[in-house]
Amino acid sequence: MNRKANAVWQGNGKEGKGQLTTQSGVLSSNPYGFNTRFETEPGTNPEELIAAAHAGCFTMALAFQLQGAGFTADELRTEAVVSLEKDGNGFTITASALTLTAKIPGIDQQKFDELAGIAEKNCPVSKVLNAKISLKATLQG
Structure with a gap:
């Protein structure tokens, strides 16, 4: 399976502007540049x-971990903060x-913590990032 996206850039690094477009169309000539970054x-x-x-x-990896263990989430809500x-x-x-x-x-x-930890370590994006990954997981009610 392959997925693709395209970037178009015009100008220099600081004053230049670009657009990002994804294969699915969810991004279509979306602007990016120094000021948006x-x-x-x-x-x-x-x-x-x-x-x-x-x-x-x-979040999807955790949903599959839960399914494999016989659980279905009412809701999984995840925020990721990437540091540059x-x-x-x-x-x-x-x-x-x-x-x-x-x-x-x-x-x-205990089972929640175990499955969340497995998902954090094994989702494909975690595997590709050359960065410190942390997880704070809270189980409600």
Whole structure:
């Protein structure tokens, strides 16, 4: 299976502008640039997209772990915060912090922690990131 996206850039690094488009069309010429990455101009940026990918991948991986153990979540809500830090003349993604809030009928805390940990370590996005990954998981009610 392959998925693709395209980037188009015009201009230099700081004043230039780009657009991102995904195969599915969910992004279609979405703007990105220095101002959307390092300031607050509307648009997207690579770190935001990695955060979305990590949150989505982990959450789906946990849903499959739960299914395999005989549980179905009422709700899994995950936030991923990706950290970009200055590294010499460039930048490095140093961390992705996952925060999960889950409503899962019939599961105990130990089994929940076990399955969340497996999902965190084994989702494909976790495997590809060369960064510190952390997970704070809360089981509600």
